[in-house]
Amino acid sequence: MEPTFIYTLVLSATLFTFGIIGVMWKRNAISIFMNVELMLNAANLAFVAFAREFGLIQGGPLVLFVMTVAAAEAGVGLAIFIAIYRTRRHIRADEIDLLRG
Amino acid sequence: MIEFVWLIPAIMFLAALVNGLGVRRLGKTAGHIAWMAMALCCVISFVVLFQVIGLSHDPHWAGTKILLWHWFDIPNFFGPNRTFSVEMAFHVDQLTTVFLCFVSFIGTLVFIYATGYMKEKHGGHLELDPGYARFFAFVCLFAASMFTLVLGANLAVMFIGWEGVGLCSYLLIGYYFDKPFSENLSCADAGRKAFVVNRIGDAGLLIGIGLLFWGLGTLDFAQINDVLISGKLADGSPIPDSFKYGGLLITAATLCMFFGATGKSAQIPLFTWLPDAMAGPTPVSALIHAATMVTAGVYMVARMNVAYFLSPGTMAVVAIIGALTAFAAATMGLTQRGIKKALAYSTVSQLGYMFLGLGVGAMAGGIFHVFTHAFFKGCLFLAAGSVIHALHHEEDMFKMGGLKKYMPKTWLAYAMATLAIAGFPLTSGFFSKDEILYSAWLSAGDGVPVLWIIGVITAVMTAIYMGRTLFLTFHGKERLDDHAREHVHESPSNMTMPILVLGGLGLIVGFLNVPHALTFGVLPEAKFHHFLAPVVDRGAEHVAALRGFETDHATGMVPSGPLIVAGNVGEDLLPTAQHHHAELLLAISSAALGILGLGIAWWFFGAGLTERSRKLARTFQPLWKLSFHRWWWDDFYNTVFRDGTMLKARAVWKTDVAVVDGAVVGIAEGCRSIGRGLRRIQNGQVQTYGLVMFIGICMFLLYFAFGLNNFLSQSLDETQGRKVLQMEPSKRSLQGTEVQIEEPAREIVLKD
Structure with a gap:
């Protein structure tokens, strides 16, 4: 087992953690979105690392799926942000709380 | 004609229906419909009377039953193939006929009078009372109910009439439902009071009927009498011991039924509604007091006389309650200011006399007093109404006086009726009261005649308070206020005619029942009693036979009932001659007492309200207060029962609010506050949701790890x-x- 595998996993976990912290912390919706992308890519990295380490073919296609989903998500999400911005003139996530109980 | 006797209530129901449906359109016609219907009933009643007189020569004739339809049948009620059936049936016998005749006759006069009374003079022209047709619809229903009551062949049909008169009295007493009656009572309240008090009595009546039915298995009057007399039930088995002479259950049943009578006939303890029944229009008061309603209790006891004679305990209670009521109400009547109030207490007192008569065994005497009382009390009320009408609804006698010169006809009628009720010699009240007092004296046997003493004292007081109303109203100085003085006038002839007829008859109807001692060999003797005897003396005869007493049918004048109640007859039955001496003596003394009472009234009130009468009230201040406040009887009921009920209701209400509602509302409030707390979690911020999700996933992973x-x-x-x-x-x-x-x-x- 090469040490690069472990390093790759550690990198993936770090990226994921950064992503999560960013999602929780950031107030701007675009920033949150970028952090979500970071998390997705951390996961992709982990997929690829596992696939390479164990010689499995499934990792590659899964990464492609994830990227497709991420692209679709970005399309839909950005469209929502633009719609919100048109009515509120901002996209601060903490102030968008219409569903508050 | 007897088969068509059902026409009498039917006609009145129809008249009530027509008046009720056309209440907005009929106008003056309503009154004409009513009095003509009543007059027709009166004609039918008298035809029936003559037929019954003819039939009663046959000693085996015990009434004619007219079956209209089967009201309801309960198959297999008493066992296999033995149906319990209640018939909608009428029964015509002597007692029924007497009631039919005087109720319809007095009713006709009252209705004619009412067509005049229910109009007001407004600036020169007469105007009908706004509820004219409504009034006549109710009084027609009232009369129909009374006819149903006296015609019913069984207790169930009688009960319909019993409840019907209760309902109509409620409707009619509360006729001026938007007007106040006294300082703390509206007319609607007075109606409610009458209804509620009557319902309390009716509960007793129902229990009594239930007990009788349970023991005897029938509701039919004729069958009840047969079963009680023969001692055998319909299926031949003997009746329970507790329904034999002096038995516990028959005493209980008759007591319960008498409790119903105290409600309907205004006896202690349930008499308080009758004085407040004055809230209704005066013709209604006359109807209630003279013909319909209050006589129902007396009728019921006389109708059930066999059962009553079989329970001596109940008879004693009836007599004592009657005597006490007569006395108490007479004292209350002495100081009342309202003319109708004084007359109302007089009615209560006279009803007490009737029950005293029934209780000491003089069933016919009691009924005869009902009969004579109907004439003079009807006259008194209608005359009082005439005065009140003339003075524009002024009822306070202290604001009357000297009306004789304005209203001579009314005065004449009122004076005649006063003489009669005070027991002036040879008037009807003299004869009827005398028979009751004589019976009370007889029933005491060898003991002290306490009931007789109470009755005599009451007779004096009756004369005093009736004289007082007469003198305060019609004699002495005028004390009218300006409004009344403007309006005072003699009433129209459709009002004076009925009162003069009633007053005149009130003087003479007594000759229908002249006691033997006073016939002096020329007058027909005790015709009324002889006529009724087959119905109302059945109980006395049965009990006499049961206990081995000889009844004295030959003279007929010895009331067998009181002697049986006295219980010391038999071998040593007093010689008839001695009886007649005693009776003559008693009659003379009671006549003297009546005149004495009127004299006392003249002495104190003959000149109206003078220093002399005021001094009388001052001298006997505590007694005056006792009388004027009606022994605080109403106040007692108000405090104990009305306020007590309110207190109880309030306590229950508070408990309901605190405990029951508290539990329900508490649960609801609890849920709500939990929800309020939990709502904060849902703050609408995606990032918080994300954080919670993240923590959840972390915990899930930790669970996996460890x-x-x-x-x-x-x-x-x-x-x-x-x-x-x-x-x-x-x-x-x-x-x-x-x-x-x-x-x-x-x-x-x-x-x-």
């Missing part, structure tokens, strides 16, 4: 268990059907 072995072993167990379970059926099929290929195939599936 509880992994546990989790794995569990899931392994489950897998094996499932395997075993799935193996079993295939094993069974192996053994049973020898399908061998299936099992390895399954194994492979599972392993995969």
Whole structure:
């Protein structure tokens, strides 16, 4: 087992953690979105690392799926942000709380 | 004509219906419909009377029953194939006929009078009372109910009428429902009071009827009498011991029924509604007091006389209650200021007399007093109404006086009726009261005649308070206020005619029942009593036979009832001559007492309200207060029962609010506050949701990390268990059907 595998996993976990912290912390919706992308890519990295380490073919296609989903998500999400911005003139996530109980 | 006697209530129901439906349109016609219907009933009643007089020569005739229809049948009620059937049936006998005649006759006069009374003079022209047709619809229904009551052949039909008059009295007493009656009572309240008090009595009546039915198995009057007299039930078995002479249950049943009578006929303890019944229009007061309603209780007791004679305890209670009521109400009547109030207490007092008569066994005497009282009390009320009408609804006698010169006809009628009720010699009140007092004296036997003494004192007081109303109203100085003085006038002839007729008859109807001692060999003797005897003396005869007493039918004048109540007759029955001496003596003394009473009234009130009468009130201040405040009887009921009920209701209400509602509302409030707390979690911020989700996932992962072995072993167990379970059926099929290929195939599936 090469040490690069472990390093790759550690990198993936770090990226994921950064992503999560960013999602929780950031107030701007675009920033949150970028952090979500970071998390997705951390996961992709982990997929690829596992696939390479164990010689499995499934990792590659899964990464492609994830990227497709991420692209679709970005399309839909950005469209929502633009719609919100048109009515509120901002996209601060903490102030968008219409569903508050 | 007897078969068509059902026409009498039917006509009145029809008249009530027509007036009720055309209440907005009929106008003046309503009154004409009513009095003509009543007059027609009166004609039918008198035809029936003459037929009954003819029939009663036959000693075996015990009334004619007219079956209209079967009201309801309960098959197999008393056992197999024995139906309990209540018939809608009428029964005509002497007692019924008497009531029919005087109720319809007085009713006709009252109705004619009412067509005049229910109009007001407004600036020169007469105007009908706004509720004219409504009034006549109600009084017609009132009369119809009374006719149903006296015609009913069984207790159930009688009960319809009983409740009907109660309902109509409520409607009519509360006729001026938007007007106040006294300082703390509206007319609607007075109506409600009458209804509620009557309902309390009715509960007693129902219990009594239930007890009788339970013991005797029938509601029919004739059958009840037959069963009680023969001592055998309809199926031939003997009646229960407690329904024999002096038995516990028959005493209880008759007592309960008498309690109903105290409600309807305004006796202690339920008399308080009658004085407040003055809230109704005066013709209604006259109807209630003279003909319908209050006589119902007396009728019921006389109708059930066999049962009453069989329970001497009840008879004693009836007599004592009657005497006490007569006395108490007479004292209350002495100081009342309202003319109708004074007359109302007079009615209560006279009803007490009637029950005293019934209770001491003089059933016919009691009924005869009902009969004579109907004439003079009807006259008194209508004359009082005439005065009140003339003075524009002024009822206070202290604001009257000297009306004789304005209203001579009314005065004449009122004076005649006063003489009669005060027991002036040879007037009707003299004869009827005398018979009751004589019976009360007889019933005491060898003991002290306490009831007679009370009755005599009451007779003096009756004369005093009646004289007082007469003198205060019609004599002395005028004390009218300006409004009344403007309006005072003699009433129109359709009002004066009925009162003069009633007053005149009130003087002379007494000659229908002249006691033997006073016939002096020329007058017909006790015709009324002889006529009624087959009905109302049945109980006395039966009990006399039962106890081995000789009844004295030959003279007829010795009231057998009181002697039986006295209980010391038999071998040593007083010689008839001695009786007649005693009776003559008593009659003379009671006549003297009546005149004495009128004299006392003249002395104090003859000149109206003078220093002399005021001094009288001052001298006997405590007694005056006792009388004027009606022994605080109403106040007692108000404090104990009305306020007590309110207090109880309030306590229950508070408990309901605190405990029951508290529990329900508490649960609701609890849920709400929990919800209020939990709502904060839902703050609408995506990032918070994300954080919670993240924490959840973390915890899930931690569980995997540290509880992994546990989790794995569990899931392994489950897998094996499932395997075993799935193996079993295939094993069974192996053994049973020898399908061998299936099992390895399954194994492979599972392993995969």
